[in-house]
Amino acid sequence: MTDEVRRCTRCILPENYPNIDFDENGVCRVCREHDVKYSSIDWDARRKKLERILDRYRGKGQKYDIMVPFSGGKDSTYTLWVLKNRYGMRCLAFNFDNGFLDPKALAFVKSSAARLGVDLITYSPDFDLLKRVYKRALEATGEFCAACIVLIPTSIFRAADTQGIRLIAAGFSDILEAPPPETSYMDRICFRSIMKGAIPLDELKWDFFFPSWKRMFKVKQINLPDYIEWNLPEIYDTLNRELDFGKTMADVRYDCLGTPHSSYLFLKRVGFGKYEYLYANMVRSGVIAREEALGIVKEREHREAPEGFDEFLESIGCDRSILDGLEEKTIFTFKSRNRAFRKLAMKVREMLP
Ligand SMILES: [Zn+2]
Numbered sequence: 001m002t003d004e005v006r007r008c009t010r011c012i013l014p015e016n017y018p019n020i021d022f023d024e025n026g027v028c029r030v031c032r033e034h035d036v037k038y039s040s041i042d043w044d045a046r047r048k049k050l051e052r053i054l055d056r057y058r059g060k061g062q063k064y065d066i067m068v069p070f071s072g073g074k075d076s077t078y079t080l081w082v083l084k085n086r087y088g089m090r091c092l093a094f095n096f097d098n099g100f101l102d103p104k105a106l107a108f109v110k111s112s113a114a115r116l117g118v119d120l121i122t123y124s125p126d127f128d129l130l131k132r133v134y135k136r137a138l139e140a141t142g143e144f145c146a147a148c149i150v151l152i153p154t155s156i157f158r159a160a161d162t163q164g165i166r167l168i169a170a171g172f173s174d175i176l177e178a179p180p181p182e183t184s185y186m187d188r189i190c191f192r193s194i195m196k197g198a199i200p201l202d203e204l205k206w207d208f209f210f211p212s213w214k215r216m217f218k219v220k221q222i223n224l225p226d227y228i229e230w231n232l233p234e235i236y237d238t239l240n241r242e243l244d245f246g247k248t249m250a251d252v253r254y255d256c257l258g259t260p261h262s263s264y265l266f267l268k269r270v271g272f273g274k275y276e277y278l279y280a281n282m283v284r285s286g287v288i289a290r291e292e293a294l295g296i297v298k299e300r301e302h303r304e305a306p307e308g309f310d311e312f313l314e315s316i317g318c319d320r321s322i323l324d325g326l327e328e329k330t331i332f333t334f335k336s337r338n339r340a341f342r343k344l345a346m347k348v349r350e351m352l353p
Pocket residue numbers: 008009010011012013027028029030031032
């Protein structure tokens with residue numbers, strides 16, 4: 001990262017971020033939009049709404065009331081801890097292994113689930129099929145994460161549905177983790193058109209596509225950070241005190257061994273890095289100081305191919321020729337779901353009791 005690049009004076013977004021502009025104080029568009037969207041949230045009302053939802057599902061399942069997608073990271077661990085200990089929900093933790101999961105992370109997931117006192121199931125779909133999906137996505141769109149963005153929510157839903165669980169609560173924070181809509185988008189129509197002609201739909205059906213809407217609407221999904229303030233210092237404090245979590249704010253890392261490679265490809269394709277926008281989110285939300293974030297980004301962002309890049313490409317049947325013309329590739333050339341329909345579907349799911 002060169003130091004000449006102009007950055008937002010509040011977060012750290014660079015001037016080559018899509019459609020960015022800076023106001024007279026040097027504050028970027030994304031920061032200003034963030035304030036409009038999030039400054040007037042009534043957290044008290046949100047918490048009460050959460051309590052109403054949980055009351056409706058508590059004690060209703062056969063063995064479990066709720067399924068919690070569990071990566072072993074701070075967000076999902078805290079989600080499990082809160083739901084079990086603060087709200088008395090009978091939780092089933094669900095861990096998903098995309099074939100690139102750090103073996104240390106899987107061991108950590110198991111020991112954390114034991115410490116939390118919750119049952120755990122792990123799902124790892126056939127890696128040969130996954131590799132073909134990653135390869136096709138990478139060749140067509142310049143990124144391979146699209147595969148997991150579609151696969152993970154479907155797997156979570158399938159697991160809950162199979163277990164007869166009617167409520168799913170994840171620890172995904174929109175404020176801190178959502179990728180920039182200007183560079184990333186994915187839905188199942190888009191995914192289907194990317195895979196068309198490369199992988200038969202029948203092979204993808206169970207793992208990548210939901211069953212009928214009717215069936216889907218039987219399972220309610222929420223993100224806990226939408227209902228309670230996601231105060232990271234407090235979250236680390238709680239986890240270290242209650243569970244010997246053994247991690248701090250400086251340990252933000254990813255358990256998917258594909259992350260450095262996807263981050264490098266992303267930067268090469270769009271001109272700024274994944275760590276840049278993730279840490280910009282954290283700075284904007286007051287989780288980490290601006291200078292510290294700049295230091296971390298400088299150290300972690302891969303301007304050159306990361307270690308093991310060729311081996312990674314080889315493992316999914318690609319080589320460096322996929323870098324040719326990478327800058328021109330984008331998912332936005334593929335057909336996606338109609339905007340109005342998307343909003344409507346989200347609204348309906350939000351309204352589920
Ligand atoms: Zn900003």
